Amino acid sequence: MIGRLNHVAIAVPDMEAAVAVYRDTLGAHVSQAVPQPDHGVMTVFVELPNTKIEFLEPLGADSPIAKFLERNPSGGIHHLCYEVEDIIAARDELKAAGARVLGDGEPKIGAHGKPVLFLHPKDFLGTLTELEQV
Ligand code: CO
Numbered sequence: 418m419i420g421r422l423n424h425v426a427i428a429v430p431d432m433e434a435a436v437a438v439y440r441d442t443l444g445a446h447v448s449q450a451v452p453q454p455d456h457g458v459m460t461v462f463v464e465l466p467n468t469k470i471e472f473l474e475p476l477g478a479d480s481p482i483a484k485f486l487e488r489n490p491s492g493g494i495h496h497l498c499y500e501v502e503d504i505i506a507a508r509d510e511l512k513a514a515g516a517r518v519l520g521d522g523e524p525k526i527g528a529h530g531k532p533v534l535f536l537h538p539k540d541f542l543g544t545l546t547e548l549e550q551v
Contacts, residue, residue: 418507419499423549424462424469428482428495432459432474435492439463439470450474453528457481460528471498471528496535496545504532504550516540524550 429435432450440447448462457480463470473495475483485495501507504524512518517537527533527549536546 418510419501419548420551421500422468423498423500423547423551424471425497426471426473426495426547427492428473428485428489429492430474430486430490432461432472435472435474436461439472445470451528452476455525456528462528496547498533498547498549500551501548502550504534504548507548508534511536 427435436447436450439445446464448464450459450461452459454476457475457477459474459476461472461474463472473482475486482495486492508518508522508524512522517540519535519537522534524532524534527547529549532550534548536548538545
């Protein structure tokens with residue numbers, strides 16, 4: 418069902434500092450910051466040859482990553498995103514297998530303009546897991 422690793426998301430308390438680490442220390446290509454008000458985050462993508470790293474910084478008062486950063490004040494890996502060909506078919510198959518889909522279970526348009534869903538971390542080895550239809 419799952420295909421390529423699309424991105425690893427890291428929640429960061431300070432986007433500028435995060436960008437400096439990846440751009441200046443690690444020498445990676447880093448995108449401009451893009452606000453995602455619908456998702457309550459500011460995003461930056463680090464383009465690597467085989468995948469991407471997504472930095473998430475809280476945006477607005479009730480950002481979904483605010484609690485995560487309270488527990489992980491210096492930041493940390495927030496989720497993994499795998500590509501699927503058909504997100505509805507993947508969702509239905511996972512639900513039939515007993516996995517929990519977060520929210521109302523309907524795909525939302527994610528940071529790349531593609532449909533995404535999140536799966537409950539307790540069903541996936543303690544890791545918040547995103548599916549993106551490509
Ligand atoms: Co993501």
